[in-house]
Amino acid sequence: MKNKVQITKLQMITFLIQTQIGVAFLSLPYEIHQIAKGDSWISLLLTGLFMEILVLFYLILCSRFPNQDLFQILHSMFGNAIGKGITFLYMGYFLFTGATILVLFVHILKRWMLPYTPAWVILFLMASVGIYIAIDNLKVIARFYFIATFALLVFLFITPVAFKDENIHYILPIGQSGLMNILKGASNVTLAWQGIEFILLISPFVLASGREKFKAATLANIFITFFYSFLTFVCLIYFNNEVMKLLPQPVLYLLKSFSFKIIERPDLFIISLWIILVGTSFISYLYGASLAGTFLIKRWPRKAWVYLSAFTCFVFALFFNGENEIEKVTKTATYSGYIFFMAIPVFLLLLSFLFKKRSKGEVNAEHY
Amino acid sequence: MKQTSDFEDKNGQPSTKDVATFDARIEYIKNSFVNTEDLLMLPVSYNSRKGFVIYIATISDSEKIQESILFPLIKFGELNAADIPYTAETQDKITLQESVKALLKGNAVVIFNGLDEIFSFNTMKEISRNLKEPDSEKTVRGSHVGFVENLSTNIGLIRKGIESRHLKINYHQIGEYTNTQIALVYIEGICNPALVKRLEERIQTLSIDMTFSPGYLEELLEDQPFSPFPHLLYTERPDRAIAQLMEGRIILLSEGSSDALALPVSFFSFFQTSDDYNTRIITGSFFRFLRVVCFLLSLLLPSLYIAVIGFHFEIIPKEILVLVKSSVENIPFPPLIEAMVMAFTIELIREAGIRLPTPIGQTIGIVGGLIIGDAIVSAGLVSNIMVIVIALTAISSFTVASYEMSNTVRILTFPIMLSAATFGFAGIIFSLMFIVGHLCKLESLGTPYFTPIAPFNLQGMKDAIIRFPIWLLKDRPRELHVKNKKRLNQPRRWEKNEK
Known part of the structure; x- marks a missing residue:
C-alpha cells in the first residue's frame, strides 16, 4: 500500500465536528426548549456526557479492530451474508440521513434567504458541491473540513454580542423543569450528535494510537457539547419562555436582532456560513454511503457510488419537503439514529467481547 | 565507423566504405545540412595535406575560430587540442555523426585528407544580453539582477x-x-x-x-x-x-x-516577494497580509455588491441606503450586467495596453480609465458605486505578487459574479466551496497545494499570511519532505553572549 490515505489527529477532530454540527443546530434550542424549558442547556450537557460514553464504546471497538472500518468489522463478526446485509442497511441509513439534511436545509434556506428560488435548484447546487468534494479521498475531505471549521468560530464570536441585553432570570431557578424533563430533553436531541458514528469509519485512517484517537474524539465531543450548550444558553437568556415557543430557529432570530454600523442584518451572513456547515455534514454522509456501497459491490468504483448516493438524496429531498413530511422525516431520522449509531455499535462491542473476536486483517484501502 | 545516420539510411547508400574517403565525408556533412548556405568550409592545408575547417557562420564566433584553430595551425604546424588552453569543451577525435551535432552547437569541425580523426573545437558565439532588473518583478531593496536568455x-x-x-x-x-x-x-x-x-x-x-x-x-x-x-x-x-x-x-x-x-x-508562495524579507518585520508582515486580503477582496467584492443590490438590500444600514439608492436608482441594467460591462472594460484596457509601447500604453490607460469611466457614469449606464467597486477589484487583483495568480483571480471573479446574481449570498458561498474544495484537491508533484492551511501546519503558517521574524523561520516547508529540515540553528546567539 504505497499511497495509503491517512489523516492527522487534528483532521480527525475537525472531521467529527464538521460532520456532527450541521443542519440541526439552528433549531436545536427551540426543539429542546419545548421539553426542558430554561434548563435546556443542562440537558445538552447531559447528552454530551452520554455521547462521551458512546465515544468510549466506539473506541474500544476500534481498538479491538484497529485496521478495520465499520463494514469490515461487521463482515468479520457476522460473515459475508449478514455482514453485507447490515452494511446495506447502513448505506440506507446514510442515504436517509443525507436526504434529511437536504430536506431541512432547503426548508430553512427557502424561509430565510431564497424564498423564490425553486427547491430543486438549491438541492442541485448542494448535491453538486457534495459530489465534487465527496468524490475525492478522505485526505481531501479532511482538508476541506479543517477550513470549514473557521465558519464555526464565527458563530462563537458573534453570538456573545447578546450578552449586552441578557436577562439571567429567564433560566432561574436552575432545575425548574424537573429532572425527568431534563432527561427527556436530553434523549430527544440526539439527532444533533448524529455523525458520531463516523468515528468507526475513519478511525483506521487516523495516524495515531488508540489512546490518542480517543483523546481526539473526546475533544471533538467536548467542543460540540459546549458549542450547543453555549448557543442554547445564549438564546435562553436572550428570549423569554413565551418568545422561545414562537421561534423555530432561535439562533437566527437572535442574530437578526443585532445590528452593526455597517451590517444591518448579520443573520444573512451567518446563514451563508451555515450553508458550509450543512455542506460538510452532507459530504460526510455521501462519503459514508459510497463507502458502504463499494464494500457491497467491489467492482464499482467509489466515484460511481458517490454519484448514485447524491442522486438518491436529491430525488428523495425533492419529493419530501412539505411542512408535514419534514416532521416525519426528522422523527424517523432520530429513531433510526438510535439503532444505527447507538444500538448496533454497542451490540457489536458486546458480541466482540462475548466471542473474543479481534482482528488480524489489514485495512483494505484500495477504494479510498 | 559502424554507425549509420538517418541520412544514409534514406538513400540506401552503403555507408562505411564511401564515407571513409575524404571527399565522401565532406559530402556527408554537406548533405546532412541539406546544403544550407551558412555552412562554411574553410580550406586549409598542413603538411601538404588538404583539409577543411567547417562551421556554421551564424552561430560560430569567427574570432574564436581564428584564435583556436587558424593561429595554432600556423604557429605549431600541427593541430592538437591540448595546446589550446582557452577552449574548455574542445574535444578531438569524434565520429562523423557526432560532428554533425557538434556543428549544430556552434562548434567548428576540422577534417583532413588522409587522417581518420575529426577534430572539434568550441567556437560557440555567445548570444546574450546584459543583466538587468526584470520588469515584471521589481523590488525596492535588495538585488536588482535578473535572469537573461542564456x-x-x-x-x-x-x-x-x-x-x-x-x-x-x-x-x-x-x-x-x-x-x-x-x-x-x-x-x-x-x-x-x-x-x-x-x-x-x-x-x-x-x-x-x-x-x-x-x-x-x-x-x-x-x-x-x-x-x-x-x-x-x-x-x-x-x-x-x-x-x-x-x-x-x-x-x-x-x-x-x-x-x-x-x-x-504552494498557494502562498505566490504571495511572497523578496521585498517582504528586505523590509522590517512589521511592515513586511503588513504587506504580505495586505496581499492576501486583496486577493479575497478582488475575488469577492463585485459579487458581494451584486448580491447585496440584487438580493439582500436589507443588509445595508439606513444611512448608506440613501447613498446607494440614489446611485443605483436610474440605472437601466441589473447589477450583474453593470459589473460584467465594467469588468470586461478593465480587461480590455489591460489587454490593449500590455503589448503596446509604453507611451501609447499610457494613453490607452487614460482613455480607458478616465474617459470611459467618467462618460459611462454620466451617461447613466453604470452606477458610480459599481465603477468604484470594479476599479478597486482590478487594483487589488494587481497587488497579488504573481502575474499568473492575479490573472487567476480576475478569471474567477466572473463565475462568482454570475452565481451571486443568481443566488445571492448562497451563490457566493457555493462557489467559494467549489474553489476551496478545488484548492484542497490540488497537488503538485505529490505535495499538497493549499498547505499550510489545509493540511494545517503551524510552522508553515509563519511564512504564509504574515511574515514572522527571520530567526523564527527555523524549518523548511514540511510538505516538501526535505532531507535537511532545519534551516537555522542558533540565530542571534550574540544575545546570550552579551548578557
Whole structure:
C-alpha cells in the first residue's frame, strides 16, 4: 500500500465536528426548549456526557479492530451474508440521513434567504458541491473540513454580542423543569450528535494510537457539547419562555436582532456560513454511503457510488419537503439514529467481547 | 565507423566504405545540412595535406575560430587540442555523426585528407544580453539582477548565490527539432530525492517537436493543466530562485528563456516577494497580509455588491441606503450586467495596453480609465458605486505578487459574479466551496497545494499570511519532505553572549 490515505489527529477532530454540527443546530434550542424549558442547556450537557460514553464504546471497538472500518468489522463478526446485509442497511441509513439534511436545509434556506428560488435548484447546487468534494479521498475531505471549521468560530464570536441585553432570570431557578424533563430533553436531541458514528469509519485512517484517537474524539465531543450548550444558553437568556415557543430557529432570530454600523442584518451572513456547515455534514454522509456501497459491490468504483448516493438524496429531498413530511422525516431520522449509531455499535462491542473476536486483517484501502 | 545516420539510411547508400574517403565525408556533412548556405568550409592545408575547417557562420564566433584553430595551425604546424588552453569543451577525435551535432552547437569541425580523426573545437558565439532588473518583478531593496536568455549565464548567477558543492545541475534535451537544453537545478542534501526522480521521469518521457518557452514546459509537466490556479512559480530573479532552492524546491531553467520555474510550490508562495524579507518585520508582515486580503477582496467584492443590490438590500444600514439608492436608482441594467460591462472594460484596457509601447500604453490607460469611466457614469449606464467597486477589484487583483495568480483571480471573479446574481449570498458561498474544495484537491508533484492551511501546519503558517521574524523561520516547508529540515540553528546567539 504505497499511497495509503491517512489523516492527522487534528483532521480527525475537525472531521467529527464538521460532520456532527450541521443542519440541526439552528433549531436545536427551540426543539429542546419545548421539553426542558430554561434548563435546556443542562440537558445538552447531559447528552454530551452520554455521547462521551458512546465515544468510549466506539473506541474500544476500534481498538479491538484497529485496521478495520465499520463494514469490515461487521463482515468479520457476522460473515459475508449478514455482514453485507447490515452494511446495506447502513448505506440506507446514510442515504436517509443525507436526504434529511437536504430536506431541512432547503426548508430553512427557502424561509430565510431564497424564498423564490425553486427547491430543486438549491438541492442541485448542494448535491453538486457534495459530489465534487465527496468524490475525492478522505485526505481531501479532511482538508476541506479543517477550513470549514473557521465558519464555526464565527458563530462563537458573534453570538456573545447578546450578552449586552441578557436577562439571567429567564433560566432561574436552575432545575425548574424537573429532572425527568431534563432527561427527556436530553434523549430527544440526539439527532444533533448524529455523525458520531463516523468515528468507526475513519478511525483506521487516523495516524495515531488508540489512546490518542480517543483523546481526539473526546475533544471533538467536548467542543460540540459546549458549542450547543453555549448557543442554547445564549438564546435562553436572550428570549423569554413565551418568545422561545414562537421561534423555530432561535439562533437566527437572535442574530437578526443585532445590528452593526455597517451590517444591518448579520443573520444573512451567518446563514451563508451555515450553508458550509450543512455542506460538510452532507459530504460526510455521501462519503459514508459510497463507502458502504463499494464494500457491497467491489467492482464499482467509489466515484460511481458517490454519484448514485447524491442522486438518491436529491430525488428523495425533492419529493419530501412539505411542512408535514419534514416532521416525519426528522422523527424517523432520530429513531433510526438510535439503532444505527447507538444500538448496533454497542451490540457489536458486546458480541466482540462475548466471542473474543479481534482482528488480524489489514485495512483494505484500495477504494479510498 | 559502424554507425549509420538517418541520412544514409534514406538513400540506401552503403555507408562505411564511401564515407571513409575524404571527399565522401565532406559530402556527408554537406548533405546532412541539406546544403544550407551558412555552412562554411574553410580550406586549409598542413603538411601538404588538404583539409577543411567547417562551421556554421551564424552561430560560430569567427574570432574564436581564428584564435583556436587558424593561429595554432600556423604557429605549431600541427593541430592538437591540448595546446589550446582557452577552449574548455574542445574535444578531438569524434565520429562523423557526432560532428554533425557538434556543428549544430556552434562548434567548428576540422577534417583532413588522409587522417581518420575529426577534430572539434568550441567556437560557440555567445548570444546574450546584459543583466538587468526584470520588469515584471521589481523590488525596492535588495538585488536588482535578473535572469537573461542564456542558460549558462543563468546557472552561473545561481551558482554565484549558492557557493556550495551540493548544488546539482542535471541537463536534459527537449524537442526533437529544437533540441532545447533545459537544466534541472536542486540542492543535493536538501531537496527530496523522490521529487527529483519524479520530475526527471516526467521530463524524460516528454516527446514533442519543439519547446520555446517555459509555458510549454509548465503545461507538459504540471499535474492538473485545467486548474485555474498556477502550479509553478515563475521568477526572473536569481535571489528568488535561490530562496526557492534553499527551501528544498527544484528550479527548471531553459535555454532561451529568462524565466526560472520553481516547483513544487504552494498557494502562498505566490504571495511572497523578496521585498517582504528586505523590509522590517512589521511592515513586511503588513504587506504580505495586505496581499492576501486583496486577493479575497478582488475575488469577492463585485459579487458581494451584486448580491447585496440584487438580493439582500436589507443588509445595508439606513444611512448608506440613501447613498446607494440614489446611485443605483436610474440605472437601466441589473447589477450583474453593470459589473460584467465594467469588468470586461478593465480587461480590455489591460489587454490593449500590455503589448503596446509604453507611451501609447499610457494613453490607452487614460482613455480607458478616465474617459470611459467618467462618460459611462454620466451617461447613466453604470452606477458610480459599481465603477468604484470594479476599479478597486482590478487594483487589488494587481497587488497579488504573481502575474499568473492575479490573472487567476480576475478569471474567477466572473463565475462568482454570475452565481451571486443568481443566488445571492448562497451563490457566493457555493462557489467559494467549489474553489476551496478545488484548492484542497490540488497537488503538485505529490505535495499538497493549499498547505499550510489545509493540511494545517503551524510552522508553515509563519511564512504564509504574515511574515514572522527571520530567526523564527527555523524549518523548511514540511510538505516538501526535505532531507535537511532545519534551516537555522542558533540565530542571534550574540544575545546570550552579551548578557
